[in-house]
Amino acid sequence: MQFFDSHCHFDFIEFNADRVALWQACKAKGITRLLIPGVAPGQWQRAAQLCAGYDGFCYAAGIHPHWIEQQPWFQKDPADLLSEPTRDHIAALIQQEVVQPACVAVGECGLDKMIATSLDVQQQLLAVHIELANQVHKPLIIHCVRAHNELLASLKKNKANHGGVIHAFSGSYEMAQQYVELGFYLGVGGTVTYERAQKTRAALAKIPLEHLVLETDAPDMPLQGKQGQRNSPEYIPQIAQVLAGLRGLDTAEIAAATWANAMALFHCN
Numbered sequence: 028m029q030f031f032d033s034h035c036h037f038d039f040i041e042f043n044a045d046r047v048a049l050w051q052a053c054k055a056k057g058i059t060r061l062l063i064p065g066v067a068p069g070q071w072q073r074a075a076q077l078c079a080g081y082d083g084f085c086y087a088a089g090i091h092p093h094w095i096e097q098q099p100w101f102q103k104d105p106a107d108l109l110s111e112p113t114r115d116h117i118a119a120l121i122q123q124e125v126v127q128p129a130c131v132a133v134g135e136c137g138l139d140k141m142i143a144t145s146l147d148v149q150q151q152l153l154a155v156h157i158e159l160a161n162q163v164h165k166p167l168i169i170h171c172v173r174a175h176n177e178l179l180a181s182l183k184k185n186k187a188n189h190g191g192v193i194h195a196f197s198g199s200y201e202m203a204q205q206y207v208e209l210g211f212y213l214g215v216g217g218t219v220t221y222e223r224a225q226k227t228r229a230a231l232a233k234i235p236l237e238h239l240v241l242e243t244d245a246p247d248m249p250l251q252g253k254q255g256q257r258n259s260p261e262y263i264p265q266i267a268q269v270l271a272g273l274r275g276l277d278t279a280e281i282a283a284a285t286w287a288n289a290m291a292l293f294h295c296n
């Protein structure tokens with residue numbers, strides 16, 4: 028079995044102490060591919076460096092909603108919505124990065140209602156990412172917390188021509204179906220391991236397998252039973268096993284399908 032962790036913050040300091048040994052352990056368990064999402068301009072280079080040093084790594088370039096307020100343009104004028112020069116500046120930064128061969132997607136970007144940053148600013152920044160992804164013909168990695176209706180509205184207004192992943196999908200079957208119709212894959216992660224996540228589990232049991240990819244979001248989003256601990260890409264097979272159980276399939280079938288989906292989406296070979 029081979030596994031692709033389509034969303035792992037392997038560059039974060041939580042992995043500084045044991046990064047090399049951890050990737051060895053992952054490979055021994057069949058996890059041979061990993062995508063590092065972008066969170067902010069200064070971090071993309073670190074992701075790129077890791078990709079150069081590890082087999083099977085790729086990354087994305089984008090601005091995560093949680094990092095918006097740390098950006099210099101936001102600090103200058105937090106009350107203002109993104110001006111045209113600011114939007115152009117951000118787009119140019121991402122555009123310079125996505126020419127790197129290991130940079131396979133734009134993101135992670137998106138909408139998060141659990142943070143103080145205004146939704147207006149988040150939506151404008153999301154639109155910048157969608158436009159740029161269309162320009163450079165790349166998929167998007169999208170973060171969405173309690174803002175599915177707003178995100179769906181944004182994606183209907185600004186069509187993402189190369190689709191992408193709704194990372195750490197949590198929501199109903201109807202919601203999932205709408206993303207699939209818009210050309211998106213759903214990222215299946217730790218949430219699916221929690222029995223109380225009934226709506227999400229039911230959705231992911233029913234959505235056709237060709238629209239799902241696996242992810243950990245490590246070091247965040249620990250699996251059931253591992254709350255409070257660092258999450259790790261080595262738990263991908265456990266997520267696959269839970270998804271297999273929900274769908275009445277073998278873990279090997281989940282591994283094969285989600286592997287093929289991620290490889291196709293990110294044009295890996």
Ligand SMILES: [Zn+2]
Pocket residue numbers: 034036064135244
């Ligand atoms: Zn993430």
